[in-house]
Amino acid sequence: EDQVTQSPEALRLQEGESSSLNCSYTVSGLRGLFWYRQDPGKGPEFLFTLYSAGEEKEKERLKATLTKKESFLHITAPKPEDSATYLCAVQAGYGGATNKLIFGTGTLLAVQP
Amino acid sequence: GAVVSQHPSWVICKSGTSVKIECRSLDFQATTMFWYRQFPKQSLMLMATSNEGSKATYEQGVEKDKFLINHASLTLSTLTVTSAHPEDSSFYICSARGGQRYYGYTFGSGTRLTVV
Numbered sequence: 001e002d003q004v005t006q007s008p009e010a011l012r013l014q015e016g017e018s019s020s021l022n023c024s025y026t027v028s029g030l031r032g033l034f035w036y037r038q039d040p041g042k043g044p045e046f047l048f049t050l051y052s053a054g055e056e057k058e059k060e061r062l063k064a065t066l067t068k069k070e071s072f073l074h075i076t077a078p079k080p081e082d083s084a085t086y087l088c089a090v091q092a093g094y095g096g097a098t099n100k101l102i103f104g105t106g107t108l109l110a111v112q113p
Numbered sequence: 114g115a116v117v118s119q120h121p122s123w124v125i126c127k128s129g130t131s132v133k134i135e136c137r138s139l140d141f142q143a144t145t146m147f148w149y150r151q152f153p154k155q156s157l158m159l160m161a162t163s164n165e166g167s168k169a170t171y172e173q174g175v176e177k178d179k180f181l182i183n184h185a186s187l188t189l190s191t192l193t194v195t196s197a198h199p200e201d202s203s204f205y206i207c208s209a210r211g212g213q214r215y216y217g218y219t220f221g222s223g224t225r226l227t228v229v
Contacts (some may be wrong), residue, residue, distance in 0.1 A: 042222055042225045043117075043220035043221050044157070044220045049217065101208075101212070106156050
């Protein structure tokens with residue numbers, strides 16, 4: 001069964017304290033791994049898509065990496081406005097059953113000033 | 114580009130009534146739309162997938178007769194919660210995916226449903 005696991009469940013950082021969030025996956029036929037940010041009471045906001053092992057993408061203080069088993073979201077020198085829930089999702093499968101995303105449970109990040 | 118509008122943002126309804134939630138792709142044609150439910154401090158749970166002009170495919174355990182999904186055009190999908198009960202209170206989120214130049218998944222802003 002396809003599975004996506006995120007860790008830690010919650011993370012509290014001081015402003016400027018860099019860290020990483022983990023997304024481990026067990027799926028048949030990875031077609032894409034997505035990172036989203038979700039603020040309370042809002043829908044997920046797209047951050048990155050990674051398609052193959054070794055791929056990396058960056059945006060401001062965030063950098064996403066991908067291996068054959070997991071993805072990391074690195075946060076460099078975070079600011080309080082980076083506080084949110086970060087969701088990882090995978091698109092997997094073969095043939096026609098490849099449309100839906102399987103979400104992890106998310107990591108709640110709190111950055112204190 | 115790739116904007117999905119979801120309305121209403123919140124709704125309160127009486128037990129036994131029906132509520133309709135709209136999801137529109139504003140700047141692209143969404144061949145596939147998805148409906149999710151999210152409980153407090155939990156992740157998104159996929160309820161159903163709908164393709165334009167076809168019947169929706171529901172995930173296991175989701176009642177088709179309670180959660181009616183219509184995807185009548187390439188820019189609009191609706192979710193109707195029929196005969197709502199307090200246990201249907203939740204945060205509902207739609208997502209849209211385009212079939213031509215846009216292959217990403219864009220999410221709406223969500224609808225907070227409270228059934229009293």
